[in-house]
Amino acid sequence: MEPILDVKNLTMKFGGLKALDDVSIAIEKGQIAALIGPNGAGKTTFFNCITGIYDPTMGEVQITPPGKSTQSLRGLKPNYVTERGIARTFQNIRLFHGMTVLENVMIGRHCRLSSGIIKAMLRPPSQRDEEKQAVYDSYEILEKIGLEKYVNEMAVNLPYGAQRRLEIARAMATEPFLLLLDEPAAGMNPRETQELDDLILWLRDNENLTILLIEHDMKLVMSLSDQIHVVDYGKKIAEGSPEDIKANSDVIKAYLGEESDDA
């Protein structure tokens, strides 16, 4: 079977700096894959290249959505990438602070709604039904993620952990088949991290999602991941199961022993 996401020989140069150098990563359907590496290794750049925020210098990004044929994502704008079913969260939380929690999730529904300007102004029944449905769907997602009690709060007033979860809820609203999580556990306390662990597993099992995450919390990575990819200085240095990675001498070297106790 085709991998759900197939990145081949991805290279991204910023002037003279090679942020990514010939990285190839394939992700199978239903996997939880992790992308790890020291700070500045190019992990977020990798996400940005897949989601269209950067246009990679070289390489190919292909997706095979469930039940659909293989297509290339290269050169697509971020919004089209999202439309094709890849959603992401951000390392530094990027919620819409001028909106309520519900509205934040409704923004995620945007690309699945069809009513245009004229319909918005005239509000025919079709538009009203669609809006109602969007509110309903968004609320349902909030319930799944466990944020329904904040529904009408302003997004900025949420506790930190809830803000991270709201980012996931918002990404879920775009109906993705592949979810990219950029350091979802950053800044969370152990209890919140545990809840996140449960949530990610739940998302894979009940929402049929494939998940690729960047994470520094090795405990979380090792317990969740089916497959781990390691990058360092823009180059991929290893891939394999958590056990393989733990034993890999290159990986230990890349981390200079800092994380080796954990890993």
Added chain:
Amino acid sequence: MPIKQQLKQSLIIAFWFMILTFPIMVIKVNTIQNIIVFRWFNLLWVGILTFFASLVWNYFLRRTEDSKKKDFEDDTPLIHRLLQNDRFRKPFLGLLAAFFIAYPFIFPMYHTSIMISALVYVMLGLGLNIVVGLAGLLDLGYVAFYAVGAYAYALLNLHFGLSFWMVLPLSALLGTLFGVLLGYPVLRLRGDYLAIVTLGFGEIIRIVLENWDEFSNGPRGISDIPAPTFFGHQFNQDNTMIYIYFIVIALVLMTIFFVNRLENSKIGRAWIALRDDEIACQAMGIDKFKTKLTAFALGATWAAMGGVIFAAKTSYINPMSFTIWESITILCVVVIGGMGSAIGVIAGALVLILLPEYLRAVAEYRMLVFGALQVIVMVFKPDGLIKSVRKVYTFQTSQEPQQEKIVHGTHT
């Protein structure tokens, strides 16, 4: 801050002001006798007044800061709370409607005329609010679209004899078209750069109108623009003013109606998302460029319609009516009224346009009072007179029966 420190601070401020105003308040050159007069008493006055003004200023500043700390719940503007309360809403809206219907019959023509200008600014403000307040695109050339509307009516009438009622929808389309045309090249920019380029575009339109004699009659402008007719019937001068007044009222209501609907729709949410975080907005599947363009074009639509009214009311237009200062005034209406808040923008337009008219009594200090007022609003109410609309939206969703249904539906 302890009282002693405050007094000290006010003293320093007073002293500073005395130095600052020394050249203009104290020194006076008597050109007839060729001597310099030193008016030391003025210095004393400046000192005393600044001292007390600074004390009062500090007092209010502290009060605003204290109230900010206290509670988040209670800062919904009073008018929103009134409008949300069913008991007050109907009488309140009824009174408001009665006032605006009776207005031209109670007050002299002059006041009706001023009110028409103010209401045109309400339209312009609501239009610009889409661009600046909701989509967060700082547009300093908004007046260009106002000019497009005004000249569309003047020229189409002059050359083709089209009536007000034919031009009004045409100008709306023309405004949209110009919005797209001007927006297309400039919307790749953001923030300050966008502001500078739109400023340039605004000026280009004005300069073209001023210099393209054969097309626009140049600086002489176009006169004898006919007033709107009522099914072919032409009113006398006074009644025409009343008639235009009601047309503007209708248009303002229409604007509020549509803008409110847009705001609470898919496209309105996309605008706000774009304003809050461009990258996250794109990552949520929103076409950045298209969203910006619709905001720009829709804003222009209302500016053009405002322009038609303006031309019909004054019956004479020339490029001098469409300078950068108009753009800035409209921007002030939006910012001081409250960015993204429709009610705020309406209040802002009424205050900002009516106030200078009624300050004619103190004509010399008009601009000074105007400026001081803006500073005061910005310091004490940085969100504008009546702040953002999102509070209203939140409240609406939670009050709408559909929301209730959903909450119950999912629990049973």
